[in-house]
Amino acid sequence: xxxxxxIIENQNINDFxxxxxxxxxxxLLDSSIDESxxxxxxxxxxxxxxxxxxxxxxxxxxxxxxxxxxGYSYKRMLKSNxxxxxxxxxxxxxxxxxxxxxKTISSEGFNEVPDERKSQVYTNLGNNFSFIGRFxxxxxxxxxxxxxxxxxxxxxxxxxxxxxHYGALLIDEYDRAIFWKFxxxxxxxxxxxxxxxxxxxxxxxxxxxxxxxxxxxSEFLEAPLLLNDFNLGEDLKxxxxxxxxxxxxxxxxxxxxxxxxxxxxxxxxxxxxxxxSIKSPPNEISLFNQIKQEYCxxxxxxxxxxxxxxxxxxxxxxxxxxxxxxFNYSYHFEQLKNAFRVSYSVLDKIAYFLNLYLNLEIPLNxxxxxNLWYSKDRELRPFFVDSKNWxxxxxxxxxxxxxxxxEEFQTVLDPEAKELAKVRNFIExxxxxxxxDLLIEFDLYCSENDFAYTIGVEDLKNKTLKTLKLVRAAILxxxxxxxxxxxxxxxxxxxxxxxELMRKx
Numbered sequence: 001x002x003x004x005x006x007i008i009e010n011q012n013i014n015d016f017x018x019x020x021x022x023x024x025x026x027x028l029l030d031s032s033i034d035e036s037x038x039x040x041x042x043x044x045x046x047x048x049x050x051x052x053x054x055x056x057x058x059x060x061x062x063x064x065x066x067x068x069x070x071g072y073s074y075k076r077m078l079k080s081n082x083x084x085x086x087x088x089x090x091x092x093x094x095x096x097x098x099x100x101x102x103k104t105i106s107s108e109g110f111n112e113v114p115d116e117r118k119s120q121v122y123t124n125l126g127n128n129f130s131f132i133g134r135f136x137x138x139x140x141x142x143x144x145x146x147x148x149x150x151x152x153x154x155x156x157x158x159x160x161x162x163x164x165h166y167g168a169l170l171i172d173e174y175d176r177a178i179f180w181k182f183x184x185x186x187x188x189x190x191x192x193x194x195x196x197x198x199x200x201x202x203x204x205x206x207x208x209x210x211x212x213x214x215x216x217x218s219e220f221l222e223a224p225l226l227l228n229d230f231n232l233g234e235d236l237k238x239x240x241x242x243x244x245x246x247x248x249x250x251x252x253x254x255x256x257x258x259x260x261x262x263x264x265x266x267x268x269x270x271x272x273x274x275x276x277s278i279k280s281p282p283n284e285i286s287l288f289n290q291i292k293q294e295y296c297x298x299x300x301x302x303x304x305x306x307x308x309x310x311x312x313x314x315x316x317x318x319x320x321x322x323x324x325x326x327f328n329y330s331y332h333f334e335q336l337k338n339a340f341r342v343s344y345s346v347l348d349k350i351a352y353f354l355n356l357y358l359n360l361e362i363p364l365n366x367x368x369x370x371n372l373w374y375s376k377d378r379e380l381r382p383f384f385v386d387s388k389n390w391x392x393x394x395x396x397x398x399x400x401x402x403x404x405x406x407e408e409f410q411t412v413l414d415p416e417a418k419e420l421a422k423v424r425n426f427i428e429x430x431x432x433x434x435x436x437d438l439l440i441e442f443d444l445y446c447s448e449n450d451f452a453y454t455i456g457v458e459d460l461k462n463k464t465l466k467t468l469k470l471v472r473a474a475i476l477x478x479x480x481x482x483x484x485x486x487x488x489x490x491x492x493x494x495x496x497x498x499x500e501l502m503r504k505x
Contacts, residue, residue, distance in 0.1 A: 008043050011050070018056045026067045033074040041074055058109030065107055066121060069100035073124075094132060095400065098413050101125040106415050119145040123155045130162045133394025136473040138162050139257045140249070151189065153196035157205050160186030163258070164208055169391060169480045170254065171272050177216055182258055184212045184221055227261035241303060248465070250299050250472055252292060267296055269476060272483045284357050291349050291478075294342055295471055302339035302464055305332045328434045328457065336434070340464040341427045343471045344420075347402065350395070350478055357482065358383060370404045391480035398474055420463060426453040434460055 007013060007028075013021050025044055032041035048068065053061055076093035104110060104121050126141030139162060145155035160183040167179025187205040194202055213221065232239045245251050246260040255264035271288055312332060347369040354372060355362050360381065362372065373396050375381055384396065401414040403421035414420075426432040431452040455463075 007047075008040065011043055011046050013047055014050075018060045021051065022060050022063045022067065025064065026070075029067055029071045029074060033077060036078065038075075038078050041071065041078065044071060058107065059112040060109070062104055062107040062109035062113050063117075065100050065104040066113075066117065069097050069104060069121075069124065072097035072100065094128065095413060098125065098128050098132075099415070101128065102413065103415050115148050119149045119152045119155060122148070123152065123158060126155070126162070127158055130158070130165070132397040133390045133392070133477070134397055134473065135162055135166045135390075135394065136257055136476050137398075137469075139166070140469070153190045153193040154198060154201065156186050157190030157197070157201055160184070160190065161205060161208060164212065165390075166254070166257070169483070171483060175254070177220065178227070178255070179258070180212050180216060181221055181225070184209060184216075227255065227259075227263040230262040230265050232262060232265065240307070241300075244303055244307065245299065248468075250468055252295070252472060252475055254476065267292060269479050271479055272486060274482070274486060275489045284353065287349065287353050287356070288478075291346055291353065291475060294346050294349070295468075295475060298339045298342035298346070298471075299468055301335040301342070302468060305336040305339065306461070308332065328436070333434050336460060336464060337427050337432060340423065340460070340467055343464070343467050344424045346471045347399075347474060350474055353478065354395075354481075358485075369399050370402050373399060389481055389484045391477045391484060394477045395474060395481060398470065398477065401470060416463070416466075420467065422453065423455065423460070423463060432460075 007024060013024050016024065025048060028040060028044040028047070032038070032044060048064075048071075051064070053064075056064065072093050076097065079093065101121055101124055105125070110118065110121075122141045122145035126138040126145065129135070129141060130138035139159060142155045142159035142162065145152050146159075149155075163179050163183040163186065167176045167183065170176040170179065187209050190197070191202065191205055191209070197205075232242050242262075242265050246256065246262070246265055249256045249260065251264050252267040252269040253264045254269065255261060258264070269292075271285070274284065276282060276284060348367070351367050351369040351372040352364070354360065355364075355367050360372070360383065373380060373384060384392070387393070397413070401417055403417040423432065430450075433452055433454040434457055435454050436457060
C-alpha cells in the first residue's frame with residue numbers, strides 16, 4: 001500500500017516504477033483539489049520536477065502530461081477566488097494547462113491510452129479554448145472527442161454549450177436562432193446520460209436549455225434542420241472545390257463550424273455596420289477585403305496541391321540538376337508552400353488592422369501579431385486589460401500559438417509553434433526542401449543547416465492545413481471582435497458607414 005504521508009514528507013517517488021509514479025502523482029493532484037490543499041498541490045509539482053522521463057514508457061509520458069494539465073487546472077481553481085477577471089486572469093495556469101493538454105495529444109503514446117482518456121483530453125481542451133475566447137477551435141476539439149467516442153456526453157454537452165455563446169455573437173437573428181437550435185439539441189442529448197455529467201455540467205446544461213426554450217418557439221426547436229438547400233452548381237470543378245472546402249471546414253462562414261452543410265458554402269463573413277470618419281479613406285474596409293482575399297487564395301493553393309498531383313504544363317520544359325537528394329520540385333509543391341506562406345502572413349495583417357481600428361498607435365514598422373498586445377515594458381496594453389470582448393480575447397490567446405525568437409518557448413501554447421515558425425522562415429527567406437516521408441531518414445546530406453531545411457510531404461501538408469485553420473479562426477474572431485466594439489457606438493450618426501458584401505461574379 002502506498003504511504004502518501006511519507007511521499008509528501010520526502011517528496012520522492014524514485015523507488016516506484018513509472019506506472020506507479022504516474023498513479024501516485026494523479027492521486028496527489030486529485031486529493032489536493034478535493035481537500036483544497038494548495039501545499040499538497042505544490043508538493044506534487046515538486047515531485048514532477050524530479051522525474052526522469054527517459055525511463056518512462058510512451059503511454060506513461062502521455063498520462064503524466066494529462067495529470068499535469070489537471071494539476072494546472074486545480075491551481076487555477078484554487079486561485080480563482082483571489083484574482084480579477086482581466087485579460088491577465090490566471091494567465092500562467094491557463095497557459096500551462098492548455099500547453100500540457102496539447103503535449104498530451106502530440107505525444108507518441110497518445111494512441112496507446114484508452115479512447116475515453118483521448119476524448120477527455122479533447123473535451124478539456126475544447127472547454128479551455130471556449131473559455132478564453134477561441135470558440136471556433138473549441139468546436140473542432142469537441143468534434144474530435146466525438147470522432148473517438150461517438151456521442152461522448154461531456155463533449156456533446158459542451159459543444160452545445162459553446163454553440164449557444166458562439167451564436168450569441170452573431171448579428172443576424174435567424175443565424176443566431178439556428179445556432180441555438182443546434183445548441184439545444186446537443187445539450188438535451190447529453191442530459192439523457194446524467195451519470196456521465198461531471199462537476200456542475202448537468203445544472204449548467206439544464207439552465208441553458210430552459211433559457212433557449214424561453215427564447216425560441218417549440219415548433220422551431222423541433223422542426224427538421226434544413227441547411228443543405230444551397231445548390232453547389234453544375235460546374236464539376238467548382239462543385240468538387242466547394243465540397244472539399246466544406247469537408248475541411250475552411251469557409252469563412254460560421255455555419256461551417258456546425259458542419260459541412262451546403263448553406264455554409266460561401267465566404268460570407270463580413271464586418272457589420274462600421275462607424276468610421278467620412279474624412280478618411282476606408283482603410284479598415286479595404287484591409288479586411290485584402291485579408292479575406294489572401295486567405296481564400298491561400299486556401300485554393302492548398303486545394304490545387306491536395307487535389308491534383310499530375311505534372312503541370314509549366315513544369316514540362318523545366319530543367320533541374322539531379323543532386324541525388326530526392327527532393328520534390330513541381331508547380332504543385334510550390335502551391336503547397338505558397339498556401340503555408342500566404343496564410344501565415346495574414347496574421348500580421350490582422351495585427352495591422354487592429355492597430356488601425358483600435359487606435360493603438362504602434363509604429364507601423366513594429367506591428368506584428370505577436371507583439372500587438374503588449375507595451376514596451378511587456379505589460380498588457382491598457383485597452384485590453386479591462387476589455388469584455390470575448391472574441392478579442394480569443395485573438396489574444398491565439399497569438400500565443402505563434403513563436404517569437406525573443407520569447408521563451410514555454411510562453412507558447414502550441415508545442416509545434418517553433419517548428420511552424422521555422423518552416424515559414426525557410427519558405428520566405430531560405431530553402432525549404434520537400435521530401436517523401438519514407439526517405440527523410442536517409443538524407444545524403446545533413447537535413448538541417450542555416451541555409452536549408454528538409455521536411456516530409458505529409459508533415460508539410462498537415463502543417464499547412466493547421467495554419468489555414470488557425471488563420472480562418474483568427475479572421476472569424478476579428479470580425480466578432482469588431483462587431484462587439486461597434487455595438488457600443490452610436491450608429492445613427494452621419495459618419496456611420498455600413499459595409500455591404502461584395503460578391504464576385
